Each structure stands twice: as C-alpha cells, then as structure tokens.
Amino acid sequence: MKTTDPYNILWLLPFIFALHNYEEYYGLFITTEPVSFLTDNFLGDLVGGLYDRDTFLVAIIFLSVSVALLVILEYLIRNRVTFELILLVTAILLVNGLSHIIQAIIFFTYVPGLITAVLLLIPYMSYLLYVWKKQGRINRNEMGRSLLKGAVFMVPIIVGILLLSKFFV
Helix, strand or coil: CCCCCHHHHCCHHHHHHHHHHHHHHHHHHHCCCCCCCCCCCCHHHHHHHHCCHHHHHHHHHHHHHHHHHHHHHHHHHCCHHHHHHHHHHHHHHHHHHHHHHHHHHHHCCCCCCHHHHHHHHHHHHHHHHHHHHHCCCCCHHHHHHHHHHHHHHHHHHHHHHHHHHHCCC
16 A cells, blocks of 8 residues: 655644534534533533633634644654654544543543544544654654653643633633
C-alpha cells in the first residue's frame, strides 16, 4: 500500500479537531436534553463548574486556533520542535477519541464527541502516526511514548485551558 505524504493531509487536522469540538459543544449545550453524565456522578463536583457554556466555548475556540497555528508553523518551519508538538497533539487527540468510546461504554449512552471520534479523530490520527512511522519520522517506541504523553497530558491540558478560559467570560 502506497502511503501518503503527511503534508498532503496534515492541513485537515485543525478542521477535524474543530468539527469534533463543535460536536462536543453541540452535544453538551445545544441539545434539548442536556447530557448529564458530567454532573450526575462523582465527576460533577470536580469538573461540573468548568463546563459552563461560555467557558467551554472560549476553551474550544482557543484550542482550535492553537492547533491551526501549530499546523501552519509546521508547514512553514518543519523543524523537530514543531514536529514534536504536532506529534503530541496527534497523540492527545487519538487518546481523546479513544476516551469517548470508553466513556460511552462506561455511561452506556452517547457522549458528545463520540461520532466524530469514531469517524474522524481515531482513523485520521492513527493514519498520521502510521505514515510517520512508515516514513521513518518516528519508530514504534517513539509512537508508544507519544501516546503515553498524550494520555498523561490530555486531562491537565483540558482542565488548564478550561480554567484559563474562565478569566475570559
């Protein structure tokens, strides 16, 4: 199977991420029956206050713009630093997509972001990692370390951005 040059498809990353963010926002705040899995369990006290409509909107706009700027930087500069950041974002988004499936199984319900996670995030991020590995940009150990970093940094980054976003609402 011939692999694609990742730079032919990397531009899709911010669009896929923005679509995923929109699905999460729509599912959490626009639907007529709000999803209550965040507040109707032990997580409610921990994160419920961070998931108000305006704070979440500011956070996803900030994250979407940041990812878009990072992709632009990778196209312009193409150095090890920008590639490592893109690799980290890719790993975080893959882990995030997988977490949506796990949440849906645990809560036995649709969770906002599940559809785009299954149809877009997981396949796209997996394919990027596959192409980078096939081209020798990363090896299996680096891929594993990236996924571990994604799992470790995902929640602190989300919580940090939500806390930061509180100052802008």
